[in-house]
Amino acid sequence: MNNTAPKLTNEQYEKNFADIHPAFTQNQAVTEANRCLYCFDSPCMKACPTHIDISTFIKKIATGNVKGSAKTILASNWIALTCAKACPVDVLCEGACVYNDRGEEPIKIGRLQRYAIDWYFEHGMPALFTPAPKNGKSVGVIGAGPSGLACAAELALLGYDVTIYEGKDVAGGLDTWGIAPYKMTYKDSLNEVKLVQSFGVTIKTGMWIGKNLTIAELEKKHDAIFIGVGLGKSPSLKIPGEDLKGVVDALDFIASVTPRKWSTVDVGHRVAVIGAGNTAIDAATEAKRLGAEQVTIVYRRGENDMSAYDFEYELAKNDGILFHFHTAPQRIIGNGTVEALECVKMRLRNPVAKGKQSLEPVPKSEFQIPVDMIIKAIGQDANENFLEQIGGMEFVDGNVAVNTETMRTANPKYFAGGDCINGGKEVVNAAADGKKAAHGIDTFIFNKR
Numbered sequence: 001m002n003n004t005a006p007k008l009t010n011e012q013y014e015k016n017f018a019d020i021h022p023a024f025t026q027n028q029a030v031t032e033a034n035r036c037l038y039c040f041d042s043p044c045m046k047a048c049p050t051h052i053d054i055s056t057f058i059k060k061i062a063t064g065n066v067k068g069s070a071k072t073i074l075a076s077n078w079i080a081l082t083c084a085k086a087c088p089v090d091v092l093c094e095g096a097c098v099y100n101d102r103g104e105e106p107i108k109i110g111r112l113q114r115y116a117i118d119w120y121f122e123h124g125m126p127a128l129f130t131p132a133p134k135n136g137k138s139v140g141v142i143g144a145g146p147s148g149l150a151c152a153a154e155l156a157l158l159g160y161d162v163t164i165y166e167g168k169d170v171a172g173g174l175d176t177w178g179i180a181p182y183k184m185t186y187k188d189s190l191n192e193v194k195l196v197q198s199f200g201v202t203i204k205t206g207m208w209i210g211k212n213l214t215i216a217e218l219e220k221k222h223d224a225i226f227i228g229v230g231l232g233k234s235p236s237l238k239i240p241g242e243d244l245k246g247v248v249d250a251l252d253f254i255a256s257v258t259p260r261k262w263s264t265v266d267v268g269h270r271v272a273v274i275g276a277g278n279t280a281i282d283a284a285t286e287a288k289r290l291g292a293e294q295v296t297i298v299y300r301r302g303e304n305d306m307s308a309y310d311f312e313y314e315l316a317k318n319d320g321i322l323f324h325f326h327t328a329p330q331r332i333i334g335n336g337t338v339e340a341l342e343c344v345k346m347r348l349r350n351p352v353a354k355g356k357q358s359l360e361p362v363p364k365s366e367f368q369i370p371v372d373m374i375i376k377a378i379g380q381d382a383n384e385n386f387l388e389q390i391g392g393m394e395f396v397d398g399n400v401a402v403n404t405e406t407m408r409t410a411n412p413k414y415f416a417g418g419d420c421i422n423g424g425k426e427v428v429n430a431a432a433d434g435k436k437a438a439h440g441i442d443t444f445i446f447n448k449r
């Protein structure tokens, strides 16, 4: 990079990346728990993809039974700490809370869940669940992200021998490498990995299936296989200059921030982020909090078309991120290293037509944004190269097709869940899929249906 932002002190970094939803004290938790109306039909529970019995865990906090509360939560969701800290609760459980209908603040379900699960990890993960006796069957799980971990935990408790194969050196998937460090820490994710290991699950890291172990070798070892490989890299921008130094993939940039080794992370003085989804917002706010003076999001459509959640957009605006809407990148300019992003204004090709319209460049509207770093955040491609190595699979829009009751793929030995089947949703969806797939596998292996 031509111009990196000056380094901050460790204290400044820690302040900038401090928890955006700090932990409740005991008094705060009990007071908030006592606000819960314990609705007979629990709309919050229905809104949660893992269907945690929310009113019961909250009731247990209100009566001082925090261990019991943690047990209620974990019985439904093995990735409960990440979900407590990083779930988009506004559009899930808290969004469904009946207090919203009265124009009052919903119950802070995420923070209460965090209170119980923080307690559980701070108290050394007391044993709450006993694995069933070994049933002599073995399952291989590809990927140690939330879907793979959830599937493995559930299977281990059902009595299976479970091995997770993870290509990276550290397990946890995007919970470890992707989620913004002001929402949750790297250590939180590793605690969840330890919980899954405590049920007897073996995790082999540095093991890329298809590279370090072939599909045929994997199939020989196991009675069934769960695919939890998530998605792949960001697609190419397909514009000149993309190979210049200073152009980075959002996921690589974010992964360099999550371990909180501040001295090792460089950020440009002026940064442009291309894209307007949640990953783009995370990359932009992280760049700003690392000390970039100016961070601009460039998006070819309008504000209302952004796929980022409203609260993520608000966070970015509060961090001082600039937005160029109806703007498409055309060319990256630089001599070996990025110096500017040339953009063009965009407009609807047919402004009166309904639905998502195609766009066209506005003639003679080109302009340049001087930058030292460009972060590409235009989504992730499917892990096609890998998935195609497994025979007999079917795909819908590039995602692995599954039976949504059992999570079984068209190849009967394989089950799948998480981002590789939904194209990229939330951790809670991956956690729910993994657990459901474990029961699908159990039914398949013991021919229960």
Ligand SMILES: Cc1cc2nc3c(=O)[nH]c(=O)nc-3n(C[C@H](O)[C@H](O)[C@H](O)COP(=O)(O)OP(=O)(O)OC[C@H]3O[C@@H](n4cnc5c(N)ncnc54)[C@H](O)[C@@H]3O)c2cc1C
Pocket (backbone or CB within 6 Å): 086, 087, 088, 142, 143, 144, 145, 146, 147, 148, 165, 166, 167, 168, 171, 172, 173, 174, 175, 178, 179, 180, 183, 207, 208, 209, 210, 228, 229, 230, 231, 251, 254, 278, 279, 282, 383, 386, 417, 418, 419, 420, 424, 425, 426, 427, 428, 430
């Ligand atoms: C930048 C970013 C921020 C996000 N922030 C949030 C958030 O705040 N809240 C939220 O709820 N969701 C968030 N998400 C979404 C969430 O992280 C994902 O939905 C979730 O992690 C998907 O879980 P998964 O198990 O399907 O895949 P992943 O978490 O991607 O895990 C897949 C794992 O499989 C491994 N793998 C892949 N191929 C192989 C192979 N061939 N052999 C062995 N291992 C392999 C990978 O290394 C990886 O560890 C975010 C996503 C991104 C990209």
